[in-house]
Amino acid sequence: AQKITQTQPGMFVQEKEAVTLDCTYDTSDPSYGLFWYKQPSSGEMIFLIYQGSYDQQNATEGRYSLNFQKARKSANLVISASQLGDSAMYFCAMSPGSGNTGKLIFGQGTTLQVKP
Amino acid sequence: DSGVTQTPKHLITATGQRVTLRCSPRSGDLSVYWYQQSLDQGLQFLIQYYNGEERAKGNILERFSAQQFPDLHSELNLSSLELGDSALYFCASSVAGATNEKLFFGSGTQLSVL
Numbered sequence: 001a002q003k004i005t006q007t008q009p010g011m012f013v014q015e016k017e018a019v020t021l022d023c024t025y026d027t028s029d030p031s032y033g034l035f036w037y038k039q040p041s042s043g044e045m046i047f048l049i050y051q052g053s054y055d056q057q058n059a060t061e062g063r064y065s066l067n068f069q070k071a072r073k074s075a076n077l078v079i080s081a082s083q084l085g086d087s088a089m090y091f092c093a094m095s096p097g098s099g100n101t102g103k104l105i106f107g108q109g110t111t112l113q114v115k116p
Numbered sequence: 117d118s119g120v121t122q123t124p125k126h127l128i129t130a131t132g133q134r135v136t137l138r139c140s141p142r143s144g145d146l147s148v149y150w151y152q153q154s155l156d157q158g159l160q161f162l163i164q165y166y167n168g169e170e171r172a173k174g175n176i177l178e179r180f181s182a183q184q185f186p187d188l189h190s191e192l193n194l195s196s197l198e199l200g201d202s203a204l205y206f207c208a209s210s211v212a213g214a215t216n217e218k219l220f221f222g223s224g225t226q227l228s229v230l
Contacts (some may be wrong), residue, residue: 031216033215033216042223043204043223044118044221045119045206045221047220050218063202072213095184096215100171100215101171101172101213101214101215102147102164102217103172103174104219105218106158107158108158109159
């Protein structure tokens with residue numbers, strides 16, 4: 001069965017520094033997608049970045065980059081130059097490659113606090 | 117603003133009652149998803165519809181049901197409510213409901229069962 005694991009319940013980072021949020025996944029599908037979403041205290045879910053299993057290059061979106069290591073089944077999110085507004089819960093998610101569904105399977109999340 | 121509209125934002129009700137949560141997807145999106153977020157279970161996928169038809173089912177209780185109407189809006193019905201049903205319920209939408217599509221989430225309905 002597909003599964004996403006985020007082992008860091010909470011993280012702290014100093015403003016302007018970089019931080020890495022860990023994510024490992026488990027699937028037997030050869031084709032799948034990996035996503036990161038941000039949930040601020042206001043509650044909404046905001047899409048950050050996407051990586052396809054066949055993509056050769058790591059995805060980047062502004063200050064966000066995804067460190068994709070397929071053999072290790074990891075998809076860590078790197079946030080560069082942290083800002084106070086980055087304080088939020090971050091979820092890693094996977095889109096299964098089979099079943100013709102766009103549903104996402106989410107990890108338990110990591111709470112990030114950016115310190116001034 | 118994701119373009120996905122959920123109503124109501126907050127709902128307080130009593131055990132044993134029935135409620136209906138409403139979702140309007142982004143313009144042009146044909147697929148709607150429902151998720152439940154609670155402290156102990158995290159974000160759980162409940163059900164997905166595509167153009168009015170059920171496409172995938174997750175951990176949805178038998179007391180819960182959903183449908184997607186011809187205008188593509190969706191409703192999630194929760195009945196015989198229990199204290200444990202208190203959670204944040206999200207609706208999300210995507211263009212074709214296919215693998216690897218980005219999901220756009222609404223702001224959620226916070227359900228409190230007292």
